[in-house]
Amino acid sequence: MSQSRSAKTKALERAMTVRGGVARRKDLVAAGFTAWDLAQAQTMEVVSKVASGYYALSDASPVDVWLAQHQARRTCLSKVADLGLWLLKKPEQIHVAAAHGNKIPGFVVHRAKGGQTLMDILRQCVCCGSELEALVVLESAVVDKQCTIADLRDEFVRRRDTAGRAIVAMIDPQSMSITETCGRYHLKGAGYNVQGQAYIRSAGHLDLLVDGVLGIETDGEKYHNDPRQWKEDLRRDTMYVLEGVWRLRIPAAVVMYQPELMLSWVKQALAMIASK
Numbered sequence: 359m360s361q362s363r364s365a366k367t368k369a370l371e372r373a374m375t376v377r378g379g380v381a382r383r384k385d386l387v388a389a390g391f392t393a394w395d396l397a398q399a400q401t402m403e404v405v406s407k408v409a410s411g412y413y414a415l416s417d418a419s420p421v422d423v424w425l426a427q428h429q430a431r432r433t434c435l436s437k438v439a440d441l442g443l444w445l446l447k448k449p450e451q452i453h454v455a456a457a458h459g460n461k462i463p464g465f466v467v468h469r470a471k472g473g474q475t476l477m478d479i480l481r482q483c484v485c486c487g488s489e490l491e492a493l494v495v496l497e498s499a500v501v502d503k504q505c506t507i508a509d510l511r512d513e514f515v516r517r518r519d520t521a522g523r524a525i526v527a528m529i530d531p532q533s534m535s536i537t538e539t540c541g542r543y544h545l546k547g548a549g550y551n552v553q554g555q556a557y558i559r560s561a562g563h564l565d566l567l568v569d570g571v572l573g574i575e576t577d578g579e580k581y582h583n584d585p586r587q588w589k590e591d592l593r594r595d596t597m598y599v600l601e602g603v604w605r606l607r608i609p610a611a612v613v614m615y616q617p618e619l620m621l622s623w624v625k626q627a628l629a630m631i632a633s634k
Contacts, residue, residue, distance in 0.1 A: 366391075367399050371415065374405065378440045379418030380426050383411045385473050421452070430456035430467070433474050434482035435491065441476070444498035444536040446491045446614065453486065476504055477513050484514075484522045490543050492521075497529045497539050507531065530554050537576035537610040538565045544617040545624065561597035564605070572627050573598065573605035576613045604631055 373389055374381050386396065396413060399405045408414045412426035425431055434453035438445050451466050459469030468482055480499060484492045499505050507529055514522035528546075532555045533539045545552045545568060556567035564573040598605050606627055612620050 366395050367402060367404055370395055370399050371404055374413070374415050376440065378422055378432055378437070380408070380412060380414045380422040380431065382431070382473070383413060386413065388473065425452075425454055425462075425465075428456070428462060429458060430454040430462060430465070431474075433468055433470065433479055434466070434486050435495070437474070437479050438483065438495050438498075441479070441499075441504070442502060443504075444494045444539070446494045446536065446540070449486070453482070477509075480505075480510070481513065481522070484525060489521070489525060490540065493525050493528055493543060494536055494539055496525055497531075497533055498536070500529055500531050501533055534565070535576065535610075537613045540617070541566050541574060541576050541608075541613045541620065544613075544621060548621050548624075550624070558598060558601055558603055561594045561601060561603070564603075568624060569628060571604060571631050572624065573603050574624070575605065575607045576610055577607050 370386070370391055373386065373391070377385070383396070387393075396405070399413075400407065403416065405413045405415055408418075408423050409427040409429070414423050414426065422432065431454060432440070432452060433455035435445065435449045436453040449466070451464060453466045453468060454462065455468045455470035455474050456462070457469070457471045459467060461467060466486070470478065476499065480496055483495045487495070496510060500507055500510070507526060510526045510529070511523075513519075514526055528543070530539070530542065533542070534555065538554060542552050542554055545566065550568050551570065553567040553570070554565070555563045556573070557563050558573070565576045566574040568574060595605075604627060606623055608620055608623065
C-alpha cells in the first residue's frame with residue numbers, strides 16, 4: 359500500500375510539473391487524482407494548497423503562485439514551453455487565462471472559463487503572436503504529435519480564422535527544429551523555392567535546400583559542439599563537396615533573429631552558383 363501511495367504521489371508531482379508547478383484541483387481530478395491523493399501529497403509536503411482550488415509544488419514559481427491566488431494561470435505564448443513546444447521568444451508580458459477576465463496589471467489577460475485545451479492555447483497564439491511566432495508553435499505541436507494537421511484544419515474553420523488557416527497551410531511536419539522552421543519561413547517569404555530535409559546521397563539530409571541548388575544547415579551550438587557530431591559534420595562536409603552540392607552553414611541565432619543577414623548570404627551564394 360505504501361508503494362502504491364508513493365507511486366501515485368510521484369505521478370501527481372509529474373502531472374503538476376507538466377502544468378508548470380501550479381495546477382487547478384479540477385484539472386488534477388480530471389487527470390485521475392482523487393481528494394485522498396491530494397491530501398496525502400500535502401501530508402508528505404509534496405504540494406500545498408495556495409488558493410481556493412489551486413495546488414502548487416514546493417519549488418513552484420512565486421509568479422505562478424501569485425497568479426493562482428488571483429484565479430489566473432499561464433496560457434497562450436506563456437504556456438507553450440510548459441507543453442514542450444517551440445517558442446521563438448518570450449512575450450514581453452506574461453499571458454494568463456482567467457474566468458473573471460479582469461485586468462491584472464503587468465499581464466495580458468485572456469478571458470477563459472474551464473481548463474485550457476491544447477487547441478485553446480494554439481488559437482490564442484495565433485491571435486497574439488506574429489505569423490512566424492504562431493507558425494513555430496503550431497508546427498512544433500504537429501512535429502511532437504500533440505495534434506495533426508487535420509486537427510488544426512478542423513479547429514480553424516470559422517469566418518475569422520483566415521490567419522489561422524494560412525498558418526496551418528505553411529506547416530511542414532518533417533521539420534526537425536525551430537531554426538529550420540524559421541529559415542524556411544523567411545526564405546519562402548523572400549520568394550525562394552525551399553525544400554526541407556532534402557536527401558543528398560552519401561551525406562544525409564540537408565535542413566533546407568534553396569532553389570534546388572543551395573543547401574543550408576542551421577547549426578545550433580548545443581548539438582554541433584558535441585565532439586562526435588563535429589566529426590560527423592566534417593564527414594558530411596566532404597560528401598557534399600563530392601556530390602557537387604553548394605552549402606552554407608548558418609548559426610541558429612542568425613536564422614532566427616537576423617534573417618536579413620541570412621537572406622543576404624543566400625543571395626550572394628546563389629549569384630556565385632549562377633555565375634559558374
